[in-house]
Every structure is written in C-alpha cells, then in structure tokens.
Amino acid sequence: MSSIVIAGGGTTGHVSPMLALGRALRRRHPDVRVLMVGTAEGLEARLVPEAGFDFATIARVPMPRKPSGAALRFPGRFAGTIRDMRRLIAQSGADAVVGVGGYVSTPAYLAARSMRVPIVVHEANFRPGLANRVGALLSDHVACAFPGTPLSGARPIGMPMRTEISQLDRAAARPEAAVRLGLDPALPTLAVTGGSLGAARLNAGLAAAREQIAAAGVQVVHLTGAGKDQPVREALGDLPRYHVLEYASRMEDVYAVADLIIARAGAGTVSEVTAVGLPAVYVPLPIGNGEQRLNARSAVEAGAATLVDDADFDGRTVAELVLPLLQDPRRLAAMTAASGTLPMRDADERLADMVDDAIEQGRRPGGRDRTRKAE
Structure with a gap:
C-alpha cells in the first residue's frame, strides 16, 4: 500500500488539482492512503474533507515583504512549519510528497527533501509562484498546466480536473x-x-x-x-x-x-x-x-x-x-x-503517472532512502 501527501490550497485553482489527483490515485490504487495538507483559513479546509480525503493543517506563514516584527519572527515560525510537515510525512509513512503551490508547499518540499522522500511538483499558473520555484529545484518530477511556463524542468501536462468536467x-x-x-x-x-x-x-x-x-x-x-x-x-x-x-x-x-x-x-x-x-x-x-x-x-x-x-x-x-x-x-x-487544439484532458492521470514514477525511482537500488523519524 502506498501513501501520498498532497500539499497546497488557498484558492480553488490549487484545491481542484489536489482533489483531481487524489481521485486519480484512488482509481488506479484502491488501497492508497492520501493525506492532504493545507491551512485552516483556505478553501481546502472545507472542500477536502467534503471530498472524503484525510486532511491536516499547518500554520499559514507568509514571507514578509519588508522589515518588520513579523520579519524577525519569520525564521522561527517557518522552521516550525517544516517541523510540522516532517511530523505529518513521518506519521503518514509517505512514499511521495506532491505540492501544487500555496503557503504549505514550501515547507512540504523542504521537509520531504530533508527526509529523502520523493517530491512531485505541479504548477497551475503560467507564471510560477515562489513555492513551486523552490520545489522545482529539489525534484526531477515537475509538471505545469501551460506550455512555456518558466519553471525549471517542467513538463506541460495540463490541469488536473474532475472527470465530470474533463470528459x-x-x-x-x-x-x-x-x-x-x-x-x-x-x-x-x-x-x-x-x-x-x-x-x-x-x-x-x-x-x-x-x-x-x-x-x-x-x-x-x-x-x-x-x-x-x-x-x-x-x-x-x-x-x-x-x-x-x-x-x-x-x-x-x-x-x-x-x-x-x-x-x-x-x-x-x-x-x-x-x-x-x-x-x-x-x-x-x-x-x-x-x-x-x-x-x-x-x-x-x-x-x-x-x-x-x-x-x-x-x-x-x-x-x-x-x-x-x-x-x-x-x-x-x-x-x-x-x-480542441489546446487542452490535455487527462492531466490527472498524467500527474498520477508522475507520482508513480517518483515512487518507483525512489525504491530502486541506489534511489533515495527515506527517513521517517518524526522530530
């Protein structure tokens, strides 16, 4: 049985691909364990449980844009989100961590990297956000929705969406x-x-x-x-x-x-x-x-x-x-x-393929070993 952590949220544009990927993984692996991680303030806090997926939250810690008291507190607070993500990854026994952008994706990528858990990145927007720019530097499994997205190593696969819409x-x-x-x-x-x-x-x-x-x-x-x-x-x-x-x-x-x-x-x-x-x-x-x-x-x-x-x-x-x-x-x-000349309607399956490939690569001899000790 595989276990996947999917991190992201904040807007429908982030939550929808999380749910679409989770459903695609369940279709092909009925016994897969999927944990979705977001913030308590985002739409994911309502939509993910409604869709029947396990859900956990970590703190929303935006990066300050100018010197302030929040800027002084940021390093400690951000380190806390990484510790929280390490704990969730360890508790779930994750075989891969998938990020779709948003506040929780950066700590998810950094935690997974420190634990040698394979990382998969999906960028929804043509112009990538900071979280996925970080994730793309830590993974060989990077996807994007739109051709030409300036993200290191990104392969355009389209946007994962519900089959009721894609079909x-x-x-x-x-x-x-x-x-x-x-x-x-x-x-x-x-x-x-x-x-x-x-x-x-x-x-x-x-x-x-x-x-x-x-x-x-x-x-x-x-x-x-x-x-x-x-x-x-x-x-x-x-x-x-x-x-x-x-x-x-x-x-x-x-x-x-x-x-x-x-x-x-x-x-x-x-x-x-x-x-x-x-x-x-x-x-x-x-x-x-x-x-x-x-x-x-x-x-x-x-x-x-x-x-x-x-x-x-x-x-x-x-x-x-x-x-x-x-x-x-x-x-x-x-x-x-x-x-009809533009879309890829099977992006959910393509992203699930990428997750399977990342897990398989991590399990090969010489692949990344995974540390699952919670801090």
Whole structure:
C-alpha cells in the first residue's frame, strides 16, 4: 500500500488539482492512503474533507515583504512549519510528497527533501509562484498546466480536473443540465463567473448593460460569488431569463448549457473552459503578478477566447462585444474548434503517472532512502 501527501490550497485553482489527483490515485490504487495538507483559513479546509480525503493543517506563514516584527519572527515560525510537515510525512509513512503551490508547499518540499522522500511538483499558473520555484529545484518530477511556463524542468501536462468536467460532452449534457438549472436549452446562453470570490467589476458591467440584455432575447446564468448576489439581483434579477446564483455546485452543468462565458482568468477556470470547448471572454484580475493574463494567452492566441482588460470591461463591452458574439453561431463554433487544439484532458492521470514514477525511482537500488523519524 502506498501513501501520498498532497500539499497546497488557498484558492480553488490549487484545491481542484489536489482533489483531481487524489481521485486519480484512488482509481488506479484502491488501497492508497492520501493525506492532504493545507491551512485552516483556505478553501481546502472545507472542500477536502467534503471530498472524503484525510486532511491536516499547518500554520499559514507568509514571507514578509519588508522589515518588520513579523520579519524577525519569520525564521522561527517557518522552521516550525517544516517541523510540522516532517511530523505529518513521518506519521503518514509517505512514499511521495506532491505540492501544487500555496503557503504549505514550501515547507512540504523542504521537509520531504530533508527526509529523502520523493517530491512531485505541479504548477497551475503560467507564471510560477515562489513555492513551486523552490520545489522545482529539489525534484526531477515537475509538471505545469501551460506550455512555456518558466519553471525549471517542467513538463506541460495540463490541469488536473474532475472527470465530470474533463470528459464533458457539452451538446449531449445540455438538455439535462438546463433542467437542473431551470434554463431553456434552446436559447443562446451566457454564463458569467468571477470565481469562488466573485468579481465586482463583472457584476457591475452586466448591470450597466441591463437594457441591451433585455432586448437581446438571450438567457444569462450569473454566478456572483458568495455574498455578492444581492446587488446583481436588484439590478438584473427581475429581467426575464436572467438567473442569479451565488455559486454552482455542478460547474459542469453551467459549462454544458452555456454558449459563451465571461470569466476571470484563473488557471483552473481557463483550463476547464478550454477543455470543454466553451468560447470565452476573459477579464483578467488586474492585481498580483499578472499571471491571469498569461494564463489566458494561449487560448486567446489560438482563437478560442478573447481578452478584455479589467479597466475596460463595462456595459458597453457587454453590448458591443459580448452580446453580438453570443448571437453569432458561426464564430462560436470556430472558437470551440480552436479550443480542441489546446487542452490535455487527462492531466490527472498524467500527474498520477508522475507520482508513480517518483515512487518507483525512489525504491530502486541506489534511489533515495527515506527517513521517517518524526522530530
């Protein structure tokens, strides 16, 4: 029986590949033990146990960006997270440690390295974060979601995702998905989502195009984000065929019924939307290190999506770009066809292959010995 520790979390873009990999490992190794490690504050604290995986937490210790009292305390606190990870690795008897980025991945990599446990790295964003840049220096088993990701030794395999999405046949699933969402499968349908936290800019842009949406004869399913639905309901909820939800528990239904989606460009969203062949208008989040624009680049360059700067997204964008595109079946079909040139739908299996290879390499004569003594 193998034992795997998967570390990461914070956002859906990190949690989703953790869960997808865990499920892939269970399909091929029914007796595998999987422990997922994150922080108590991240989405993983809810989503991982709900998915039926064992879950443990360590402290969230961000690296200070400037001199401060927190900077003075950082070395000791960070060393504590490494000790905690060593204890979890030892207790689980891990044969490999997989990191997907986020606060817990760096201590996971360093702990695994010190214990000579094989390390596997997966980077979701085109622009890698600090944790995975560290991990890539410690492992020969490095994967990324997007071709061209500047990460040492990274092999592009795509984004691990749920099979309900990676294997989705949108046309076949559309009728039943429409029934579950209370939509008309015959109408041109626009989906809008800002991710798990929502996007006020997208919400405001749709509200500003109220009259044009009402006149277009289209259908909208608008995922506002938790706690952000009320302003959208007040502005648009009384329109016929305008459906406002905080979130969808089955995103595959939204993808199946939609003809076009407006979305942020998080790695998970871009990967899923491209994999199912759904034409997209991406509005990258303007903060951070610009990774969302880079995540969307290959889809935009292939013709599968178009990109609008956050500052430029408003009611006029909806009226002059989005609605005409939604009512142009020929162009939408071309964008769907372009999507088919991009995705790898079996990234979960590819990453599981990499985990198996890392374990096998570690067990060979001359491979890395593993120390399992807790500190």
